[in-house]
Amino acid sequence: MKKILLFLLIISVAAFAGDMKSLKIGDKAPSFVLKNYDGKEFKLEKLLKENKYTVLMWISTECPVSNAYNERMVKLYDTYAGKGIAFVGMNSNKAEKVSDIEKHSKDKRFKFVVLKDDMNKVADLYAAQVTPEVFVLDPKGSIVYHGRIDDSKNAEKIEKKDLAAALDALLAGKKIENAETKAFGCTVKRVEKPQLSE
Numbered sequence: 001m002k003k004i005l006l007f008l009l010i011i012s013v014a015a016f017a018g019d020m021k022s023l024k025i026g027d028k029a030p031s032f033v034l035k036n037y038d039g040k041e042f043k044l045e046k047l048l049k050e051n052k053y054t055v056l057m058w059i060s061t062e063c064p065v066s067n068a069y070n071e072r073m074v075k076l077y078d079t080y081a082g083k084g085i086a087f088v089g090m091n092s093n094k095a096e097k098v099s100d101i102e103k104h105s106k107d108k109r110f111k112f113v114v115l116k117d118d119m120n121k122v123a124d125l126y127a128a129q130v131t132p133e134v135f136v137l138d139p140k141g142s143i144v145y146h147g148r149i150d151d152s153k154n155a156e157k158i159e160k161k162d163l164a165a166a167l168d169a170l171l172a173g174k175k176i177e178n179a180e181t182k183a184f185g186c187t188v189k190r191v192e193k194p195q196l197s198e
Helices: 002-019 044-050 064-068 070-083 098-107 118-126 162-171
Strands: 031-036 042-043 053-058 084-091 113-116 135-139 143-147
Touching: 002 084, 044 084, 044 143, 053 070, 053 118, 053 162, 070 135, 084 135, 098 135, 135 162, 143 162
Parallel strands: 053 084, 084 113
Antiparallel strands: 031 042, 031 113, 053 135, 135 143
8 A cells, every 4th residue: 555655656756846947057047036944035037136146045944855964055155155156045845834944944043045935836837856955046047056965865975976076177268077967855845736627
């Protein structure tokens, strides 16, 4: 029975993912306006205008894979924020409330904002599938990197620091060697949307 339920879940996720348009490197990033847990509003256009590059990170308060990256995300912020790169957490999970995000952000000492994406509207626009999953945008709003932060949930087994390598290349004015990598983690827990009858 468990195997059947798992199979049906995989099929439904795959079917839903198929309905979303996957964004590619060079595509224009969809615009959005979202709020932080303190009610402050953030517009993508303003972030793009004020920074050299903007990193959107889909994260979760509950996902063990996402949580394995908490310290690494803070270190990335510490390393690159002073170099003109903005880091923005995106929480699109239906069951994770604003109060959960606030507590998690404070407990983990995040220095970057974490925006609540109600009804996973922005996740759908970006076709974000897992936590953590990253999109890097240039000042014009084009996607220049998409994928994982690095290649291992276990910090001691990291061989490729993909996001850091991408940011280093961008700051040096060089081409990103691997602009698209495979993100891994927990699926974004979306709200159920009514199916259109044929």
